[in-house]
């Protein structure tokens with residue numbers, strides 16, 4: 001039911017506590033929006049979930065094997081200038097489970113072609129990453145995640161610098177992955193995207209985390225800005241909302 005759980009987690013950066021007493025479970029097959037102001041600790045929590053940051057106290061319980069955990073950072077954080085084609089990038093999705101040095105076999109290539117077709121990038125298979133638009137690059141990065149057969153997927157603002165048509169394709173891919181049981185955590189700042197995608201919301205503020213129903217956030221925003229759903233998220237007082 002919940003392969004990823006947080007137990008009284010305390011995380012620090014540079015000797016300073018960033019988050020404490022963080023509890024909760026991320027349901028299998030659900031999409032959780034991770035929200036909070038700049039510096040609230042979203043990246044810190046993601047690092048801990050990916051096993052890259054040791055908790056000061058408490059623990060992350062994750063039953064998903066490491067090779068099935070995928071992390072898609074913000075596009076700007078990625079160096080995509082190295083000479084690699086779209087197809088080559090997608091095939092690297094096999095590395096965590098298959099190894100980087102073994103080469104690929106027929107079924108790998110077939111699956112890679114299916115994934116490119118699903119993402120509408122078959123015609124870009126041999127194009128270098130450096131020659132792609134933001135949207136095309138993001139489709140290719142999602143392709144690598146599909147190739148990896150991720151069971152836990154963390155994404156940081158996956159729709160930033162991406163065209164509207166690509167947003168639609170990628171949202172459908174995420175929904176599809178969730179339907180197949182993948183646990184998805186996505187950092188979002190856009191209310192409309194949250195409304196469309198999130199089954200659950202974890203709000204980080206003041207060093208704590210609170211689980212909020214998406215509709216509670218939507219009610220808050222509809223009162224503030226009924227005609228402007230694309231406003232960036234603001235953070236309501238959710239002190240009435242129970243922690244998980």
Ligand SMILES: Nc1ncnc2c1ncn2[C@@H]1O[C@H](COP(=O)(O)OP(=O)(O)OP(=O)(O)O)[C@@H](O)[C@H]1O
Nearest residue numbers: 013014015018036037038039040041042043044045
């Ligand atoms: N390597 C580091 N060393 C020291 N402090 C750090 C380090 N990384 C992050 N911090 C601090 O930890 C706090 C949480 O940062 P974090 O990057 O997790 O926030 P965030 O919610 O992801 O912010 P943003 O939305 O700006 O990416 C901030 O106060 C930040 O300055």
